[in-house]
Amino acid sequence: MARNCRFAVAVHITALLATMEGQPCTSEWIAGSVNTNPVVVRRLLSALAKAGLVRSTRGSAGGSVLARPADRISLLDIHRAVDEDEEPALHNQPPNPACPVGRNIQSVLVRVMERADAARDAVLSTTLLSEVVGALKVEG
Amino acid sequence: MARNCRFAVAVHITALLATMEGQPCTSEWIAGSVNTNPVVVRRLLSALAKAGLVRSTRGSAGGSVLARPADRISLLDIHRAVDEDEEPALHNQPPNPACPVGRNIQSVLVRVMERADAARDAVLSTTLLSEVVGALKVEG
DNA sequence: CGAATAGAAACTGTATCTGTTACATATTTC
DNA sequence: GAAATATGTAACAGATACAGTTTCTATTCG
Numbered sequence: 001m002a003r004n005c006r007f008a009v010a011v012h013i014t015a016l017l018a019t020m021e022g023q024p025c026t027s028e029w030i031a032g033s034v035n036t037n038p039v040v041v042r043r044l045l046s047a048l049a050k051a052g053l054v055r056s057t058r059g060s061a062g063g064s065v066l067a068r069p070a071d072r073i074s075l076l077d078i079h080r081a082v083d084e085d086e087e088p089a090l091h092n093q094p095p096n097p098a099c100p101v102g103r104n105i106q107s108v109l110v111r112v113m114e115r116a117d118a119a120r121d122a123v124l125s126t127t128l129l130s131e132v133v134g135a136l137k138v139e140g
Numbered sequence: 141m142a143r144n145c146r147f148a149v150a151v152h153i154t155a156l157l158a159t160m161e162g163q164p165c166t167s168e169w170i171a172g173s174v175n176t177n178p179v180v181v182r183r184l185l186s187a188l189a190k191a192g193l194v195r196s197t198r199g200s201a202g203g204s205v206l207a208r209p210a211d212r213i214s215l216l217d218i219h220r221a222v223d224e225d226e227e228p229a230l231h232n233q234p235p236n237p238a239c240p241v242g243r244n245i246q247s248v249l250v251r252v253m254e255r256a257d258a259a260r261d262a263v264l265s266t267t268l269l270s271e272v273v274g275a276l277k278v279e280g
Numbered sequence: 281c282g283a284a285t286a287g288a289a290a291c292t293g294t295a296t297c298t299g300t301t302a303c304a305t306a307t308t309t310c
Numbered sequence: 311g312a313a314a315t316a317t318g319t320a321a322c323a324g325a326t327a328c329a330g331t332t333t334c335t336a337t338t339c340g
Binding site for chain 2: 001002003004005007008009011012015016019032033034035036075088089090091092093094095096099100101102103104105106107108109111112113115116117119120122123124127132135136137139140
């Protein structure tokens with residue numbers, strides 16, 4: 001998982017939209033709950049909109065709403081929307097091709113990391129935004 | 141997974157040690173295969189030694205060897221040795237406690253991320269260094 | 281002793297990220 | 311049409327993390 005907090009804030013934002021049930025929310029109001037700057041919220045909303053998860057409208061009485069029900073949005077959808085193209089973290093400089101290990105280590109590592117990432121993604125894909133919202137209510 | 145390349149390089153280093161079968165390797169020689177600076181290698185070797193995965197000796201004819209057979213070292217062992225205490229990436233500023241979502245989102249997210257990380261770790265824990273070395277030989 | 285090696289501290293350049301300001305664009309309301 | 315209210319986006323600053331490098335100390339072998 002990336003070391004930034006985009007995923008956490010994006011889940012926060014979409015959970016807020018889910019609890020507002022179609023009522024458009026402004027980036028300033030959302031920023032009040034996240035405790036950050038409205039532009040940070042808008043950047044994430046923009047990424048979520050490109051992925052088709054939210055819709056935003058400008059102008060007075062504008063704001064953002066979920067583009068589909070919370071039980072049809074998985075945390076993997078959100079993760080891919082805001083942390084796109086996470087490539088495996090390999091060597092900065094290409095290893096020495098004259099060494100049997102250096103020549104092949106990257107392709108072997110990529111295969112392992114793809115399996116590891118797939119296992120993590122499987123958990124995220126079976127966790128729905130609606131479940132997160134439900135868990136929030138239980139906490140009270 | 142972290143965005144640095146410590147894990148990739150650490151697997152590279154330990155795979156080299158495994159193929160050398162007990163012959164001590166110097167950080168300079170290892171750096172030649174990894175294509176980096178010997179100090180970068182020593183930093184990782186130091187972390188691996190603290191985790192009990194390698195042993196290093198100083199002085200002339202010194203170097204590093206694996207502390208136990210490659211079929212008793214998992215990639216999770218290596219990952220934990222060099223990328224210690226990876227906490228889940230949450231909000232930078234604490235969310236607004238006056239908001240029902242802001243008040244509880246972090247505890248819910250931590251639980252989800254722990255499940256996701258556990259799934260990834262399960263893959264890494266069942267992948268042994270000896271398997272990586274075997275895959276390297278197949279590639280040729 | 282002298283050569284070779286690990287260990288560790290300190291510093292640099294680069295990249296990424298969050299937060300911020302500023303402004304253009306779009307939409308509603310009056 | 312003008313004003314108010316939003317989003318969209320570019321540009322910039324400060325903080326942090328990381329890889330790489332230099333330099334020095336400590337240790338070991340011959």
